[in-house]
Amino acid sequence: MTAFQNQTLSNAVSLAERKEQPRTMVLCLLILAAAVPWQLRWGVIPDTSWIITMCERMLAGMRLYVDLFEVNPPFTPWMFLPAVALAHTLGLSPEVMIHIYAYAICLLGLGFSALIVRAAGFAENRALLSMLPLFLALLVIFPGNAFSEREHLGVALLLPLLVLMAWRAAPTDERAPGPLVVVLAGLCGSVLVLVKPHYALVVLVPAIYVAWRRRSIWMLFAIEYWVIGLVCLGYLVAVLYFYPQFLDVIYPVLADTYMRLRVLQPVLIKYGPAYLIALYMLRFLRPGLPLSPLVTVFVLASLAATGPLIYQAKGWPYHAFPALCLMAAALLLRATQIDPTGQSPAGMAMGTPRKLLLAATIVANAIPFLPTQKPSAELIATINDAVEHPTVALIGSDIAAGHPLTRMVGGNWISTYCSDWLGTFATYFSQVEAQSGNQADAQHYTRIADRYIDGKLAELETARPSLVVVQKGDAMWTAKLFARPEIVRFMQNYHQIAEDDTVKVLLRNGTGASP
Numbered sequence: 380m381t382a383f384q385n386q387t388l389s390n391a392v393s394l395a396e397r398k399e400q401p402r403t404m405v406l407c408l409l410i411l412a413a414a415v416p417w418q419l420r421w422g423v424i425p426d427t428s429w430i431i432t433m434c435e436r437m438l439a440g441m442r443l444y445v446d447l448f449e450v451n452p453p454f455t456p457w458m459f460l461p462a463v464a465l466a467h468t469l470g471l472s473p474e475v476m477i478h479i480y481a482y483a484i485c486l487l488g489l490g491f492s493a494l495i496v497r498a499a500g501f502a503e504n505r506a507l508l509s510m511l512p513l514f515l516a517l518l519v520i521f522p523g524n525a526f527s528e529r530e531h532l533g534v535a536l537l538l539p540l541l542v543l544m545a546w547r548a549a550p551t552d553e554r555a556p557g558p559l560v561v562v563l564a565g566l567c568g569s570v571l572v573l574v575k576p577h578y579a580l581v582v583l584v585p586a587i588y589v590a591w592r593r594r595s596i597w598m599l600f601a602i603e604y605w606v607i608g609l610v611c612l613g614y615l616v617a618v619l620y621f622y623p624q625f626l627d628v629i630y631p632v633l634a635d636t637y638m639r640l641r642v643l644q645p646v647l648i649k650y651g652p653a654y655l656i657a658l659y660m661l662r663f664l665r666p667g668l669p670l671s672p673l674v675t676v677f678v679l680a681s682l683a684a685t686g687p688l689i690y691q692a693k694g695w696p697y698h699a700f701p702a703l704c705l706m707a708a709a710l711l712l713r714a715t716q717i718d719p720t721g722q723s724p725a726g727m728a729m730g731t732p733r734k735l736l737l738a739a740t741i742v743a744n745a746i747p748f749l750p751t752q753k754p755s756a757e758l759i760a761t762i763n764d765a766v767e768h769p770t771v772a773l774i775g776s777d778i779a780a781g782h783p784l785t786r787m788v789g790g791n792w793i794s795t796y797c798s799d800w801l802g803t804f805a806t807y808f809s810q811v812e813a814q815s816g817n818q819a820d821a822q823h824y825t826r827i828a829d830r831y832i833d834g835k836l837a838e839l840e841t842a843r844p845s846l847v848v849v850q851k852g853d854a855m856w857t858a859k860l861f862a863r864p865e866i867v868r869f870m871q872n873y874h875q876i877a878e879d880d881t882v883k884v885l886l887r888n889g890t891g892a893s894p
Contacts, residue, residue, distance in 0.1 A: 399508055406512035411482065414519035418526055422753045423474045426697070427527045428783035429797045430456060431473045434463040444624035448796050450633055453622050454573045454614065455529060474786070481527040485518040488535035488567065492542045495564065499546040500554055501673060506715035517707055521741070523748030528697040533571030533578065534704055540568030540603060541585065541676050541705075547598060548589045548672035558602065565606025571701070572607060573614055577687040581701060582607060584683035585676045592672065636804040636827070641692035650688070650699050653743040657706045660740050664713050664733055674712045681705035696747040703744045710737055752779040754787060754879070761877040762788045765886055766845050772838075774860060775850020776803035780882050784848065793842040794835075802831035803856040810855075828859060836865050845890045847873055849883045 423431070433447055434456050441447055443456060459477065466476035489511070496507055518535050525531050543556060543564045556564075571578045582604070590598040618625060661670065661678065670678065684701035691698050714729055714737060729737070762769070762784075771790040773781035778798045785792050809824035839847075847870070849857070860866050873885035 399505070403508055403511050407515050410512050410515045411519065414482070414516075415478075417520060418478065420753070421524050421526065421751045423477060423783050423786075424524055424527060425752055425779040425782045427459070427477060428474075428786055429778055430459050431463055431477060432782070432786065432792055433797075434460045435467075435473070438464060438467065444622055444629055446795060448629070448801075450629070450637055450797075450800075451529075452625060453618060458529060458532070458570075458574075474783075477527055481532060482519065484532045485515070485535045488538045489515055489518060491563070491567065492538040495539055495542045495546065495556070495560060498554065498556065498560070499542070500551040501545075501671075502551075503671070503673070503712075503715040503717055506717070507712075510711055510715055513711055514708065517704055517711070521704060521707065521745050521748065522700060523696075523745065524750060524752065525697040525700040525748050528700065529574040530571070530697050530700045531704075533574045534701050536567040536570045537581065537680070537701075538567075538708075539564040540582070541680055542673070543603060544585045544589050545671075545673040545676045547601065548592045548676065561602045562606055565603035566610065568603065569607040569610040572611055575687065576611075577690060578684070578701065580683040580686050581680045581705075585679045588675060588679050632801070636801060636808065636824075639808065640804060642694055643689065643692045646689065646692055646694045646699075649694060649747060650703070653740070653746070654685075654703065654706065657710060657740050657744055660710055660737065661713055664710070664729060664737060665716055668716065668718060670713070671716050674709055674716060677705050677709035677712055681709060696750075699747060703747075707741045707744055710741060754784045754882075758877055758879050758882075758884070759784070759787050762846070762884055765876045766890055769845030769886075769890075770842055771846045771848065772842070772844040773798055773848045773850070774857060775848070775853045775882070776800045776856055777850055777853070777881075780850040781848055784882075788846075790846065793844050794838060799831070799835070799853075799856060799860075802828050802835070802859070803853065805831065806856055806859045832860060832863060832866075835860075836863070836869070839869055843887065845887055847885045847887075849885065851881055851883060 433443075433449060436447060437443060437456060437460065443449060443453060449455070459480075462476045462480035463473045465471075466473040469476075493508075493511060496504060501507065518531075519526075522528075522531050543561065546554075546556060568582060571581060586599055586601075586604060590596055661674070681702050684705060688698050688702055714734075767789070769788060769790045770793050771781065771785045771788075772793050775781070776799050778800070781792070781798060784790075805824045805827035809821045809828060812818075812821035812824060861870075870885070872888050874888060875883055876886045877884040
């Protein structure tokens with residue numbers, strides 16, 4: 380093709396893009412408008428609600444890992460602290476500001492990715508522009524109960540780096556990314572690694588593919604990876620300097636309890652079938668057409684994200700979000716893929732049956748994100764009728780039993796922990812070790828549980844909370860706790876005022892309405 384023909388084709392594509400832009404922008408606005416009421420189904424999810432409370436306490440002067448026992452490294456509160464601080468400065472609800480913050484990050488990640496796509500000049504650029512509303516929906520509709528999770532925001536900011544990797548893998552028309560783009564993409568990509576270090580796999584695996592495709596190991600030393608490495612090194616130094624307690628005190632406890640509990644089989648059953656179908660759909664959508672570098676990078680990132688999901692083996696949907704969302708994005712990219720030669724039937728536009736199967740596959744992978752842990756309006760109304768601005772304690776291991784309920788009733792959380800997870804895990808492992816005949820280890824975990832109960836009892840007696848929320852499904856921990864006569868005596872001062880499928884809510888006698 381001559382230079383004149385190339386220029387003519389480029390001008391035609393640019394004209395088509397300009398005509399497509401208004402329609403695309405309107406659809407994106409409609410997606411955002413639909414996302415706001417859609418997310419009301421989940422409200423502010425439990426983890427984020429606890430993080431807001433933690434950030435507020437830090438802003439009030441409490442010390443992380445000293446006055447607050449948090450299982451995550453400090454980047455978790457650092458990530459949300461600006462939004463919570465801004466909310467208080469403007470006199471807004473932190474919950475509203477956090478959602479605005481999450482939408483802004485999603486738009487930033489997707490918008491920056493679109494700019495890189497445009498600069499790279501991929502063959503499928505025109506189709507990618509028309510699909511932009513669907514990619515936006517993957518970030519603001521698809522997440523469901525993972526919306527505003529650290530993994531959700533990290534994936535949104537990872538997108539520019541993945542697109543840049545695809546550009547590196549297959550340079551177009553001798554175009555090259557500018558240094559500013561490279562540095563910013565590296566900064567964005569570092570966020571997911573800062574969230575949890577094992578997500579470095581999501582960067583490393585596609586990076587190895589790029590080096591292999593370019594037949595140059597030097598591609599592994601591109602500037603964007605140096606940026607990520609330097610950011611992570613700076614973060615490690617900051618943790619060691621500002622929060623030595625995390626590595627010295629908190630991490631050994633986590634490794635001994637929280638990180639030890641793994642339920643791999645339910646994870647594979649819950650996420651495996653739909654994910655495997657999505658992998659098959661990559662071939663079915665474009666039979667005979669090789670994966671483009673853009674599709675390949677996203678597929679490899681998704682496959683790499685299954686590593687942390689399996690390693691953590693907790694089964695919570697947000698742990699699966701990176702793998703499932705990136706695979707859904709890869710399917711959409713595969714749908715836009717064309718045969719650069721223009722001769723293969725496989726490269727032609729998809730028919731309606733394949734489009735319907737594509738939609739069904741993405742919906743199937745979204746099912747884990749549909750359940751909600753938001754307390755019912757009836758439960759909240761009953762509590763508000765009984766007491767105003769209560770102090771709240773929890774008996775139970777599930778963070779969702781106490782959050783966002785506490786904030787929804789205008790309450791004040793009394794504990795340094797987000798839930799009784801430490802006592803529950805220690806009690807469980809003490810029973811496991813006893814059944815295995817490991818009496819020394821069983822006694823070790825029993826001592827951890829007993830120390831936790833001693834601390835909880837002191838906390839309850841000091842704060843004398845207005846409300847005690849009891850998680851109904853945590854029978855093992857409840858039995859362990861109420862085996863202590865002091866707890867039984869303390870709870871005699873409370874009576875039940877509300878209940879749903881997951882919790883009972885008890886009010887202290889003489890507080891609010893009479894029993």
